[in-house]
Amino acid sequence: MIVCVCKSVSDRKIRAAIADGADSFDELQFELGVTTCCGRCEASVREVMAQCGVCETHCGVERSAPLHPVEITFYERKAA
């Protein structure tokens, strides 16, 4: 299915680019030219990224990666 009409980029092409190492929205834009014309395909590109387990934000962190809560310790400040 064509995701980006302006650049004739299919979901298969996006998946292939992700499989080849593209791990961020910016990289897909650079590699394939998606969303660089009218921009209407952005949501669909991000959806394909999410389906592939790539975070749809710009961070490139895999979405399926478990989030580990960070333990925060508060120390009480004592007067000298």
Ligand code: FES
């Ligand atoms: S549809 Fe992708 S830039 Fe226009």
